[in-house]
Amino acid sequence: MPRLVILGSASAVADANHENTHMILQGAHSAILIDCTGRPVVDLQRIGIGLDILSDLILTHFHPDHVAAVPNLLMSAWLLGRSATLRIYGLHHCLERMEDMMAAYHWEEWPGFFPVAFHHLPEREGVAVLENEDFQIKASPVRHYVPTIGLRILVKETGFVLVYSSDTVPCPEMVRLAYGADLLIHEATGDEPLGHASAVQAGEIAAEAGVKRLGLIHYHVWNANTEHLVPQAQSTFSGPVFLCEDFMQIELTQGA
Numbered sequence: 332m333p334r335l336v337i338l339g340s341a342s343a344v345a346d347a348n349h350e351n352t353h354m355i356l357q358g359a360h361s362a363i364l365i366d367c368t369g370r371p372v373v374d375l376q377r378i379g380i381g382l383d384i385l386s387d388l389i390l391t392h393f394h395p396d397h398v399a400a401v402p403n404l405l406m407s408a409w410l411l412g413r414s415a416t417l418r419i420y421g422l423h424h425c426l427e428r429m430e431d432m433m434a435a436y437h438w439e440e441w442p443g444f445f446p447v448a449f450h451h452l453p454e455r456e457g458v459a460v461l462e463n464e465d466f467q468i469k470a471s472p473v474r475h476y477v478p479t480i481g482l483r484i485l486v487k488e489t490g491f492v493l494v495y496s497s498d499t500v501p502c503p504e505m506v507r508l509a510y511g512a513d514l515l516i517h518e519a520t521g522d523e524p525l526g527h528a529s530a531v532q533a534g535e536i537a538a539e540a541g542v543k544r545l546g547l548i549h550y551h552v553w554n555a556n557t558e559h560l561v562p563q564a565q566s567t568f569s570g571p572v573f574l575c576e577d578f579m580q581i582e583l584t585q586g587a
């Protein structure tokens with residue numbers, strides 16, 4: 332059964348129980364990592380996904396809490412003998428910085444390093460990111476401090492539509508991206524001056540987009556009380572709401 336595993340649910344400051352926000356999609360034929368922080372190699376081992384199955388990595392934006400573990404992922408995969416190409420997708424703003432970061436490690440001198448293919452996505456709504464046997468993924472720019480994309484994922488086997496906001500203020504692009512989705516995973520960072528949304532606003536977006544279910548992610552965890560988040564989102568959205576937690580597994584099928 333296609334599934335989404337939440338590998339991290341914290342906003343920019345992680346704690347002992349919550350890694351920074353990132354997640355992995357798994358279908359029958361592929362595994363796609365969405366953002367890359369914390370200890371992805373350890374996490375994948377823990378949930379039983381081999382590094383060799385990892386085919387694609389989508390980076391939503393170039394902030395440390397979303398991309399900082401990419402060099403370590405690449406180095407580990409190389410040391411474990413990977414030979415297959417890894418495809419990395421993101422906006423030009425993100426990928427050119429990622430290439431600079433890898434250049435700082437002199438990765439061109441790592442002997443026998445496997446191919447990495449960077450796919451620079453145009454910054455426009457509804458752009459095709461990738462399509463394989465399991466998933467069809469599109470992206471739209473959302474509104475954050477730096478160029479950032481949200482994702483809309485069609486699960487081919489089940490027809491399930493999953494949308495992930497990444498980091499954004501409430502915006503019409505987000506509503507259009509999420510329109511009619513089975514599940515919207517939306518950030519709920521809250522009391523930040525700019526660039527983020529609260530749980531109340533995540534609920535408003537979910538209601539406006541007419542999604543079936545809302546999962547809150549990217550919330551404050553450091554010495555923070557999280558009990559108010561779901562009720563706050565429920566004050567503006569009448570459908571089911573849940574709080575994403577690390578290692579939560581979500582079946583990507585209708586009626587799950």
Ligand SMILES: [Zn+2]
Binds near residue numbers: 352498
């Ligand atoms: Zn973030």
